[in-house]
Amino acid sequence: MLQMFVRISGARFRVLQQDAGGAWVIAYDEYQMPVYINRDELERAERIAAPEEYVRNRERPMSAAQRQRYDLLRLALEDDRCITDEAHRTEVFAAIAREHNTTVRRLRRLYHAYLARGSLTKSKPREIIRRTDFEAAIRKYYFSAKRNSLRTAYELFILENYTNKGVLADQIPSWSSFRLYYFRHFKGDPQKEIAREGLTAYQRNNRPLYGSAMQYRESVGCYQVDETQGDIYLVSKWDRSKVIGRPNVYLAIDTASGLIAGVYVGLDAGETALMACIANAAGDKATYCAAYGIDLSPADWPSRGLPSEIISDRGGEFVGERINELCICYGIDRQALPPFRAEEKPLVERAMDLIQDSYKSMLRGRGVIGDDVGERWATDYRQQAILTLDEYTAIVIHTIIALNKGRVLTDIGHLPVDAPNTPAALWKWLVDRGKSTLLDVDADELYRRALPRTSGKITRKGIVWNGLRYLPERGAELTVGAKVEYAYDAQDTSHIYVVGKDKRLIPCSLAPSSSRYDGYDMADVAVMRREEAEKEKAARQTELEARVAMRSEIERIIRQAEEQSPGSRDISEIQRHRTNERRRLT
Known part of the structure; x- marks a missing residue:
């Protein structure tokens, strides 16, 4: 055949x-x-x-x-x-x-x-004997949010099926057979993690990963943003004996290159801090670093421009009115990830850890928080604080420059062989090849939009902020008595910016009555106002002394007049008496 x-x-x-x-x-x-x-x-x-x-x-x-x-x-x-x-x-x-x-x-x-x-028989696979009682017990007692141990699940199984009024039956399944059945049929079952830890924990920590974060976008301009609290206590810039708590750190990191594009380090949190981080990502880094005494080579931190896409979680600052306004004004796409899904923005989460891990060992005993924080008899790290906010910011900037310049990227197998493997060099490589979706924006306009905001009422004399009076430009469609939102710059009190109905920023200048403060920052204004208050207090004291002396003399004159006054008054011929008085005075 x-x-x-x-x-x-x-x-x-x-x-x-x-x-x-x-x-x-x-x-x-x-x-x-x-x-x-x-x-x-x-x-x-x-x-x-x-x-x-x-x-x-x-x-x-x-x-x-x-x-x-x-x-x-x-x-x-x-x-x-x-x-x-x-x-x-x-x-x-x-x-x-x-x-x-x-x-x-x-x-x-x-x-x-x-x-x-060519065969008259089939090779049969070994028959799998299923124990429905074991499986039911494992799913009921072990795959449970109560997180019983496997031994506890076995004992509860025996209690339910092989006891009579607390007395064990003569024949019961052994613990070894129960354990062997679990490891043979259930080990690695994702339902265990889901049932014991929850679906969110499984998706975050144990679900299969078939790609990499950097493959998500091929062009620079998609930023992952997040916020954390620095693991360190700081002291006041003006009085190092005063602890001011822990700083807030916001980061923006580019998805395609892994470059840390923007940062905010400060005491503010919420929308103001987020907007400052995005403005920093779009701005000139050399100027920013110079403010902290750092000489930056542009090639070490090359990012500049507004992102075309922002990926964040659903924190209040990431889905608030300020970020909505920014996205609408500049056409920015935004992705708000589900809560507790840090693995969907892994680059920024990892960058947070890398930054803090870089300096922690050097700052042990200098305010940095250890792993034993909150435990009984743990060190009070607040007593160890020595750094000011500016000093800590400088440390973070140096760390970012080092990570951008020298960190080796291992997750770039999707790129050609000649692609650089450090974030700063990869950013430039992608931009040189036209792979950039960054938005060119007016730096001053973006800076003003990133300023902190408050609200106030328009009066006939303008808007009052921190005791300073501001007048809107002529032709501004503002109504007396209306409550408005305005942006202010604590570093320059010469202007505030009212947010119009169309989200346009309407500048308001200092009124003549407050013009002496033009060009000063709010800290200087506060000092000047304290000095003025002290002068005014001294003047008020002099004024009070003069008025008291005046009243003393007036009372003396009144007493003297009362002593010389007769009992009755002649009021019948007041005009004649007035004429005689004038003759005597002359």
Whole structure:
């Protein structure tokens, strides 16, 4: 019998007999009796190698069971007419079935199995014995938010099924069999993590990861932003004996290059801090670093421009009115991730850890918080604080520059071989190839939009902020008595900016009555006002002394007049008395 195999319309067939007009074939993968195909079909068919299973079956000696079944079918297998004549084949099967007390259906299946695969038996996989009682106990007691141990789950299973009024049954499943069943059938089952820790924990920590964060975007301009509290206590800039608490740190990191594009370090939190971080990401880093005494090479921190996309969680500052206004004004796309899904913005989460891990070892005993914080008898790290906010910010900036310049990226297998493997160099490489979606914006306009805001009422004399009076520009459509929102710059009190109905910023200048403070920052204004208050207090004291002396003299004159006053008054001729008085005075 032929050993040739062909593929017809995607299905495999074994060629059984061949003649001048065509060939008889039998399907290898499906149960089907032999069929005839003409020569044209046979010539068009694809010749394929014999399947490995067929080769193994032919090479393997027959087992006793196979020999028994071959003897059962010998009459049909050794008669080639059974291949070509269906009626004759049916008669032969019927005779065999009557003689051996079996069914024609069974014989047809064995016949097909031998002709197609060369075997009369199937290799059976080891039977898996399922213990429904074990499975129910594992799912009920171990896959539970109560987080029972596996041993506890076993004991609860025994208690429920093999005790009678607290007395154990004579025959109970052993602990080793229960444990073995769990490790054989349930180890690695994701339902365990989901049931015991919750779906969010599973998705964050154990779900399969088939990609990388940096593959999410091919061009620079998609920023992941997040906020954390610095693990360090700081002291006051003006009085180092006063601890001012822990700083807030906001970061913006580019998805495609891994570059830390923007940062905010300060005592503010919320929308004001977030806007400052985004403004920093879009601004000139050399100027920013110079304010802290750092000489920056532009190539070490090359980011500049507003992102075209922002990815964040659903914190209040990330979905508030300020960020909405920014996105609408500049056409920025925004993704607000589900809560507790830090793994969906892993770059910024990792950057936070890298920054703090970089300086922690050097600041041990200098205000940095240790792992034992909150434990009994733990060190009071507030007493160790020595750094001011400016000093800590400088440390963070140096750390960011080092990470941007020198951190080796290992997750860039999707990029060409010549792509740089450090964030700053990769940023430039992508930008040079036109892979940038950054938005060019007016730096001053963005700076004003990032300023902190408050609200106040417009009076006939303008708007009062921190005791300073401001007047809007002529033609501004502002109504006296209306409550408005305005942005202010604590570093420059010369202007505030009222937010109009169309979100346009309307500048307001200092009124003449407050013009002496023009060009000063709020801290200087506060000092000037304290000095003015002290001068005014001294003047008020002088004024009080003068008024008291005046009242003393007035009282003396009154007493003297009362002593000289007669008992009665002549009021009958006041005009004549007035004329005589004038004559005497002259």
